Amino acid sequence: MKTIKRDLVIIGGGPAGLSAAVSARQNGCDDVLIIERDRILGGILNQCIHDGFGLHRFGEALTGPEYAQRYIDEYEKMKGDVMLGTIVLNMDANRNLLVSSRKGFTKIEARAIILAMGCRERTAGAISLPGTRPAGVYTAGAAQNFINLQNIMVGKRVVIMGSGDIGLIMARRMTLEGAKVEGVFELLPYSSGLPRNIQQCLMDYDIPLHLSTSVVKIHGKERLTGVTVACMDEKFQPIPGTERDVPCDTLLLSVGLIPENELSRGAQVAIEPRTNGASVDDTLMTSIPGVFSCGNVLHVHDLADSVSEESALAGQFAVSYLGGNITPPVKKVPIQPGDGVRYVLPQAVSGQRDFTLSLRVASPSRNRIVTVKDGEKEVARKKIVRLHPAEMIHLKVKAEKIPESGKLEVSVA
Numbered sequence: 001m002k003t004i005k006r007d008l009v010i011i012g013g014g015p016a017g018l019s020a021a022v023s024a025r026q027n028g029c030d031d032v033l034i035i036e037r038d039r040i041l042g043g044i045l046n047q048c049i050h051d052g053f054g055l056h057r058f059g060e061a062l063t064g065p066e067y068a069q070r071y072i073d074e075y076e077k078m079k080g081d082v083m084l085g086t087i088v089l090n091m092d093a094n095r096n097l098l099v100s101s102r103k104g105f106t107k108i109e110a111r112a113i114i115l116a117m118g119c120r121e122r123t124a125g126a127i128s129l130p131g132t133r134p135a136g137v138y139t140a141g142a143a144q145n146f147i148n149l150q151n152i153m154v155g156k157r158v159v160i161m162g163s164g165d166i167g168l169i170m171a172r173r174m175t176l177e178g179a180k181v182e183g184v185f186e187l188l189p190y191s192s193g194l195p196r197n198i199q200q201c202l203m204d205y206d207i208p209l210h211l212s213t214s215v216v217k218i219h220g221k222e223r224l225t226g227v228t229v230a231c232m233d234e235k236f237q238p239i240p241g242t243e244r245d246v247p248c249d250t251l252l253l254s255v256g257l258i259p260e261n262e263l264s265r266g267a268q269v270a271i272e273p274r275t276n277g278a279s280v281d282d283t284l285m286t287s288i289p290g291v292f293s294c295g296n297v298l299h300v301h302d303l304a305d306s307v308s309e310e311s312a313l314a315g316q317f318a319v320s321y322l323g324g325n326i327t328p329p330v331k332k333v334p335i336q337p338g339d340g341v342r343y344v345l346p347q348a349v350s351g352q353r354d355f356t357l358s359l360r361v362a363s364p365s366r367n368r369i370v371t372v373k374d375g376e377k378e379v380a381r382k383k384i385v386r387l388h389p390a391e392m393i394h395l396k397v398k399a400e401k402i403p404e405s406g407k408l409e410v411s412v413a
């Protein structure tokens with residue numbers, strides 16, 4: 001088997017990998033390689049043909065492919081190196097990669113690696129949906145791929161389970177393609193998608209959103225004939241007597257995304273259970289020196305723009321590491337989620353640099369203050385008018401405020 005040595009290898013050529021690669025080149029690394037299993041760069045954005053990407057990054061409403069192309073063009077201008085149609089099969093803790101392509105297997109010894117593998121969708125099996133397994137049950141992303149990339153319409157009468165953003169976008173897409181969307185059924189008492197998508201994808205098209213309601217059974221032998229839905233109690237159990245049948249030929253699942261961390265787990269990268277992504281410090285470095293993580297494989301983002309911003313930092317820090325400018329921190333102060341916070345990222349900081357904290361709240365609320373505290377001492381705060389679990393919150397923290405020891409806690413009051 002052929003063995004090659006590279007300075008920086010980026011696994012995944014979606015918006016995270018592309019932004020990290022462009023940034024690494026801009027920060028002075030000449031030996032950057034993106035490895036992408038698909039035949040084209042762009043990741044999942046290739047199938048997101050609606051607009052709304054790039055409002056923060058470029059001040060324009062771009063489609064997913066247009067947004068990705070901006071980075072592809074920039075990377076091509078730099079004569080950036082890419083291996084397409086190539087999958088990374090294995091990574092070890094010494095940053096050795098085993099990759100497979102039509103040319104066979106190659107071993108790559110990397111001085112630094114950026115993990116940018118994105119995430120995948122939860123399926124009917126993953127949520128143990130009761131009932132038969134007829135044709136017509138898709139994840140929302142699979143249906144998006146069929147319609148937008150392969151020109152295949154997946155059904156005429158649709159139920160959407162879960163109100164994640166991909167499901168909301170597909171409710172609108174199916175309607176525009178002539179299907180009847182019976183409704184979106186969400187287990188939680190609030191939507192798990194962005195408020196702007198509720199307005200633009202459901203309300204603008206008179207598609208009903210049923211909160212605290214879920215699909216409890218699938219019907220049909222060859223093809224889906226309908227589903228049973230029921231109202232849920234506060235323990236997410238069906239309330240007896242509330243069941244009703246909804247005839248449909250298509251069920252789209254939008255019930256959550258799972259970061260693709262099989263390679264990371266194989267290399268014994270420490271995984272944070274709250275995000276299902278790697279546990280990282282303020283340089284986005286994982287528990288393995290020289291291995292960084294960014295984008296949806298690190299934590300599921302709400303906007304591609306914030307994926308790009310975070311990944312540019314990963315590229316910059318990977319170059320600093322290669323130049324010997326990131327030395328193991330003298331101290332690492334853990335950051336933990338407190339009251340009202342679902343998760344925080346990074347999970348530990350060195351105090352050597354300012355950093356931006358990313359967090360998600362546990363439930364919707366209004367007019368609250370997010371605080372970062374070292375015991376009783378306040379380190380940072382931000383007043384927020386509308387808080388929603390679907391919207392990520394970012395908070396800048398100054399290096400000089402980081403304590404010498406102990407831990408930081410982030411809470412909503």
Ligand SMILES: Cc1cc2nc3c(=O)[nH]c(=O)nc-3n(C[C@H](O)[C@H](O)[C@H](O)COP(=O)(O)OP(=O)(O)OC[C@H]3O[C@@H](n4cnc5c(N)ncnc54)[C@H](O)[C@@H]3O)c2cc1C
Pocket residue numbers: 011012013014015016017035036037038042043044045048086087088089116117118119120121140141142144165166169257260263294295296297301302303304305307
């Ligand atoms: C189905 C779906 C639809 C979405 N729709 C929207 C939307 O409409 N609007 C929106 O704002 N956001 C949407 N998102 C969120 C969007 O994915 C993220 O904002 C952004 O694409 C994440 O970028 P990423 O680079 O981290 O991941 P991705 O875009 O998923 O890119 C990851 C890349 O890594 C590659 N890869 C993975 N494993 C390997 C391996 N072992 N070897 C080689 N290559 C590998 C994959 O092929 C992929 O190209 C959607 C997400 C999904 C899953």
